[in-house]
Amino acid sequence: MVGMRDVAREAGVSTSTVSLVVNGNGYVSPAMAERVQAAMDRLNYVPNELARNLSRNRTNLVGVIIPTIRHPFFATLTASLQRALYEQGLRTALCSTADVDQDVSQYVDMLRRRAMDGIIMGAHAVYPADYWSSIDRPIVAFDRFLGGSIPSVGSDHSQGGRLAAELFVRTGARRVVEIGGPRTHYQTAAGLNSEPLGSITIAGQPTFPPIRYHLAFERTLLAKRIRYEYMEIESVARMEEFKDAAHLAFERHPDLDAIVAPDLAAAFCAQEALRRGRSIPGDVQIIAYDGTYVSDLAGVRLTSVLQDFDGLANALVRRLVQVIPGKAYQGAGAADQPGAGEGDQAVSELISMSLKPGESTRWTGSVQELLSR
Structure with a gap:
């Protein structure tokens, strides 16, 4: 040799x-x-x-921790993350916790032993804030708040929630079903439909920022006295739950006229509505929240609130590279952001969301018009 x-x-x-x-x-x-x-x-x-x-005390390996790669959202995000990491000379070590029934501790141990250069944390975890700060190694959180010293990147869910709610308000919806993840990620306030949900917080920040989507959506409907019901999908790793949620939405609320749901559940809702002879969007309007490829595979092109997957991935990788010692970020936006050890690295970075019109709602205006009030 x-x-x-x-x-x-x-x-x-x-x-x-x-x-x-x-x-x-x-x-x-x-x-x-x-x-x-x-x-x-x-x-x-x-x-x-x-x-x-x-x-160099480096491995060029980054751990990406997500709940599952079976879900279209996490599959799409992971693809964007792998590309963004590759462009920085970094490889991806993927851990989908629900798929292998494993928690994040093994990856944290690898990080502590310097077997990885950093972690992008995108799975739900119940560890206290001092657990993450005690690791004292490069970590960036996706769509969650892990503590004051951990940078966080996520979508502007307040904007997303307002887009969906205002569309229903402007099109005359009166009975809305909202399908989402487990409420155990939140701490509900005084009743599901009497007050918008509250949140478990660390240092005044919600531990699970997507709560802002539900808060903005529900507050907007409440202000207009529009009734809504929340239906819970317990596990994003079990695909059958999305189909079951769509079936139960129509069984429990036969008078519903609008649904907002993650892409997969929204697609099943469209199929369920058509199976029951309910016209879309005449009888039922449907908004898909995320904007993955699934929103175009429902038999009707779904109106979608879009998350910017490439924008999220680029921001996550940029934030992580900036806190990896001896690593310089290469690409657009590098000069506009503080380097490692400079500024407030833990400030949340929110990526703008948008609306893709489809055939499943009656709205024909622009996004600017929806948010103009």
Whole structure:
């Protein structure tokens, strides 16, 4: 097996010069670097990436923790994250907790042992804030608040909730069904339909920021005296629950005239409505919340509140790279953001949401008109 000593002999230089060329961590004249590279090419020398990274106290490996890759939202986000990490010279170690019945502790242990350079945390966890701050290693949270020292990136769910609610208000909806995740992620206030839900908080921040979507949606409907019912999907990893929720929505609320739900549940709702002879959007309006490919596969093109997957991925990776020691972010926005150790890294970064008109609602105006009041 060819090693650095062999390259040094072939090029007629010292092993330290070969090391500088291979690792790129010191000055070597262009002529000398070309000479060493030519020797490596002749000998088919392949640098030992593991050894090189260990010498830098780096692995170029990032843990991405999500609940499941079966769900279209997390599958789409993971694809965008892998691309964004790759563009920064980083590889992805994926942990989908529900798919393998595993919690996040093994990945945290890997991070503590420096077997990974950082973690993007996107699964629900019940650890207290001091658990995350005690790790003292690069972590960025997706759509959750882990504590004052942990940067957080997520969609502007308040904007998303208002978009969905205002569309229903403007189109005359009177009985709305809202399908969402488990309420155990929230702490409800005085009754599901009498007051908008409250939230478990850390240092005044909601631990699960998507609550802002439900708050904005429900407050807007309440202000207009529009009735709504919340239907819970207990586990995002069990696809059958989305179909069951769609069936139960029509069974329990036969007079419903509007539904907002995650893409998969919204698609099943469209199929259920058509099966029951309910016209879309004449009898029932449906909004899909997320905007994955599933929203176009329901038999009717669904109106969708869109999350910007590439925007989320780029922001998450940028935030993470900025807190990895010795790593510089390459790409748009690098100069506009504080570097590692500078500024308030824990400030939440919200990515704007948008509305994609479809055939499942009666709204024909613009997004600006919806939010103009």
